[in-house]
Amino acid sequence: MQVSESNQKWIAIGVAIGTTSIAIVSLIAFSVNVLQEYGAVLFTLVPLALGVLSTSIYGYFRPRSLKESARISFYTLLLACGILILFNIEGIVCVLMAAPFAAVFVFMGTWIGYKVQKRDKGQVIKFFSFNLLVIPILMVAESECFEREGGEIEVKTSIVINASKETVWDNVVKFPDIPAPTEWIFKTGIAYPTSSEIIGSGKGAVRYCEFTTGSFVEPIEIWDEPNLLQFSVREQPIPLRRMIHEKTNVPGNMYKYFVSNKGQFRLTELGKNEVLLEGTTWYYHKIKPVVYWKIWSEYIIHSIHNRVLTHIKAVSENA
Structure with a gap:
């Protein structure tokens, strides 16, 4: 035929x-x-x-x-x-x-x-x-x-806050619930911060930064009040949820593809009631090629930083 x-x-x-x-x-x-x-x-x-x-x-x-x-x-x-x-x-x-x-x-x-x-x-x-x-x-x-490509990557974001250094410090250590996000990236399933609290004070205290998928557990390594708060990351939640199967998180192996090593908040006094607040994250990922995926990961981390820093600014200036 x-x-x-x-x-x-x-x-x-x-x-x-x-x-x-x-x-x-x-x-x-x-x-x-x-x-x-x-x-x-x-x-x-x-x-x-x-x-x-x-x-x-x-x-x-x-x-x-x-x-x-x-x-x-x-x-x-x-x-x-x-x-x-x-x-x-x-x-x-x-x-x-x-x-x-x-x-x-x-x-x-x-x-x-x-x-x-x-x-x-x-x-x-x-x-x-x-x-x-x-x-x-x-x-x-x-x-x-090839177990891992590239080394540790540093991402830094900053904001100027019109409040006293002490007020900003208090809100860095622990801040109240952050309003629901408006950024498009956080509507795709990417995890984002919602609040934070700290158990104890000084070096050895443990900070818990709550994300939509779980908690970052962050032991304090440097407590230089009110100048620098630096912490390592002992535990971290999964980085995103899948959108079609809303009740199903990404597999557990995603933990090793995006790994946050440590972070910090640095406060620099610019003038009376004017503070430069810098948030920094050190991380690596095992998704190749790094040169491409670094573009996305840095954009996401900057978005997370901005969400937190903007909230701290609003709470501090309205204190």
């Missing part, structure tokens, strides 16, 4: 999008759930493979234009993201943050697949086999050989 050209095209689209989506989601699930690894292979070679596979399969019967191929890659990417979210493999916020970086490699893969489809059908099969066999091996190698 001969298949018409129109039906042939729709079959090619369905097979390209369906087969590639399943293959890509399987690779992602293997990296995230089995290896517990958010590595460079996951964010570079996997989206590259998506572009290569969807385009080369789509052009299996006959070569397609680059524009058509890019459209199929885009649909495949959308379907793969939807499956990840629907089956709770990844949350919406993680998918959205990864999408801009991954899209670059998807379109690079699309161009490669576009070139391959012009040759012969044997090349398509080779590319498909290569991606499905080699990428998991590279994921395992990366997981075993």
Whole structure:
């Protein structure tokens, strides 16, 4: 039975999008759930493979234009993201943050697949086999050989408060409940601070900073009243909640991907009833490539700092 050209095209689209989506989601699930690894292979070679596979399969019967191929890659990417979210493999916020970086490699893969489809059908099969066999091996190698990329990162945020240094200090050590956030980033499931309290005073006291997903437990290391409060982080809550499955937090292994080491508040008197308050966090993350994910992590930490510092400013100035 001969298949018409129109039906042939729709079959090619369905097979390209369906087969590639399943293959890509399987690779992602293997990296995230089995290896517990958010590595460079996951964010570079996997989206590259998506572009290569969807385009080369789509052009299996006959070569397609680059524009058509890019459209199929885009649909495949959308379907793969939807499956990840629907089956709770990844949350919406993680998918959205990864999408801009991954899209670059998807379109690079699309161009490669576009070139391959012009040759012969044997090349398509080779590319498909290569991606499905080699990428998991590279994921395992990366997981075993590269434990952490980059070192400790420092993020500092500051604000000027029109109040006495002593008043600001009191509100740094312990501040009342913070009003509900208005920032868009905190409506995506990212954890944010709600209040803080401290047990004891001086070095050795323990500060509890409450977040929407749990508490940061912060033993005080430097208590230089009213100048500097520095603390380490003994325990930290998970960094986000998934939005589709609201009652399900991200897996426990997320603790090791974003690790807060220590933090501090420094107060500098600028004049009478004028204080510069600086909040600093030292952290590292095991999500690669760091050069990209650092952009997101610093933005989120600055947003958390601003939420706390702005609240301290409001409470201090209205004291």
